[in-house]
Structures are given as structure tokens and as C-alpha cells.
Amino acid sequence: KQEVTQIPAALSVPEGENLVLNCSFTDSAIYNLQWFRQDPGKGLTSLLLIQSSQREQTSGRLNASLDKSSGRSTLYIAASQPGDSATYLCAVRSSGYSTLTFGKGTMLLVSP
Amino acid sequence: DAGVIQSPRHEVTEMGQEVTLRCKPISGHNSLFWYRQTMMRGLELLIYFNNNVPIDDSGMPEDRFSAKMPNASFSTLKIQPSEPRDSAVYFCASSLQFRTGGFGGLDQETQYFGPGTRLLVL
Numbered sequence: 092k093q094e095v096t097q098i099p100a101a102l103s104v105p106e107g108e109n110l111v112l113n114c115s116f117t118d119s120a121i122y123n124l125q126w127f128r129q130d131p132g133k134g135l136t137s138l139l140l141i142q143s144s145q146r147e148q149t150s151g152r153l154n155a156s157l158d159k160s161s162g163r164s165t166l167y168i169a170a171s172q173p174g175d176s177a178t179y180l181c182a183v184r185s186s187g188y189s190t191l192t193f194g195k196g197t198m199l200l201v202s203p
Numbered sequence: 204d205a206g207v208i209q210s211p212r213h214e215v216t217e218m219g220q221e222v223t224l225r226c227k228p229i230s231g232h233n234s235l236f237w238y239r240q241t242m243m244r245g246l247e248l249l250i251y252f253n254n255n256v257p258i259d260d261s262g263m264p265e266d267r268f269s270a271k272m273p274n275a276s277f278s279t280l281k282i283q284p285s286e287p288r289d290s291a292v293y294f295c296a297s298s299l300q301f302r303t304g305g306f307g308g309l310d311q312e313t314q315y316f317g318p319g320t321r322l323l324v325l
Contacts, residue, residue, distance in 0.1 A: 125313065134207070134294055134316030135246075180246065189234070189300060190259060191314065195245035 093118045093185045097194035104171055105202055112166040112197045114181030119162050122184040126155050126166050129178045129196065138179075139166070143186075171201045207317035209295050215323045221283040224320045227276055228297030236314060237270055237280050238294040246294070252278065253300060285324045292319045 182191040296314040
């Protein structure tokens, strides 16, 4: 059974810092990996999707990397802003499955 | 498109009462997912439909939970009888699943989530 772990559970940084969020998964036989953002009281919004054959994906100030063999992914946020404050969730789609397994998320607070 | 629509947004009920949560997926999507989110357990998949047919209901906690999808534009999740431990945020998500490649493999676009229903059972 796939398990997804996110470290740290919470992170507080001053505005402007570059930061890294970590995600690890137990079964390396994955189809793809996604990073989602969740704002308080809201649903999830997909940020980046990395296929198993890819090493990284970039969108604006966000960069996600994937090391399938070691079961790890990182989400890099450059020049953080207060508007980046949210919970970031990592989700893995295992090979042969159509469903996602989610980590518990990292709650990020960027202070002005 | 208005996105995934869920109702009600908030529900407070007493233990033993029946609760029905509703979801309208994005038009054209053929896959629908019900999730439950709690602080302790995070986001858990309850059930997944494809073309209105339940494909994986292994996450449904027990017989008190049931889900239906009578047509492509509507799904319900029912809890009867409700218990305090059912208190959580329930999300519905939809996506488009399609066949790719010569061997007919299944691919799926990203899931789009609704705003959730916050359920409190007293």
C-alpha cells in the first residue's frame, strides 16, 4: 500500500525567502506525482504534475522535482510571498491505479 | 464552467441523523471522487466512480456510508446514521479519464476539487 509523507508539517518563513517542501513515497512504481495547494476553507488546486518519466516541472516561481528511485519529490518556491501562505499537499498516482494517495500536507506561513 | 459544486457547504446535525452530501461535477468529466479530510488522517479517498459506475469503494468506512451517481451530473454521499467521528470536511472532485496508446492504457487529467462540505455531528 502506497504511503506518502510530507516534511515539515508546518513552516514559517519571512517574505522573500526561497524554500523547499519535501514529499516521500514508499512505492516507487508510480504513474505520476502532483502538488496541490489548499487555502483555508477551500478545496484543492493543482499546481504541478510530474509524470514518472520526468525529472521536474516548473510553473512561475514553483519548481517540482521527482526522484522516483529514491521515492522523493521536492517543491521549490522562489522568492516567497505572503500570498503563498497555504497548505501544500503532495499526491501520488501509483502504477495501475486511477486514484491518488495524498500526504497530510505542509502548512506554509509567509510573513511580510 | 462553474467548477465542481458541492452542497451544503456546512452541515451541523445530531448523532443518529441521516446526512446527505451532494456534488455536481464539471460538465464533460467522466470520473468522480469523494474524499474525507481530517486533521488526524489527512485526505482519504472514500469512493471513485467512472462513467457513473463505482470502481473503487474500498475507502468507504462502513455500511453507514453509501454513495450514488444516478447520472453524469450528480452524485450523493449519504451517512445513516451519523456519528460524531464522522465530523470532517468532505470533498468531491472530478476529472476526465481517457484511453491512450495502442494498448488502450488509461490516462487521467488532473482532478478538480469542489469547495467541500464541513460536517459536524454532535
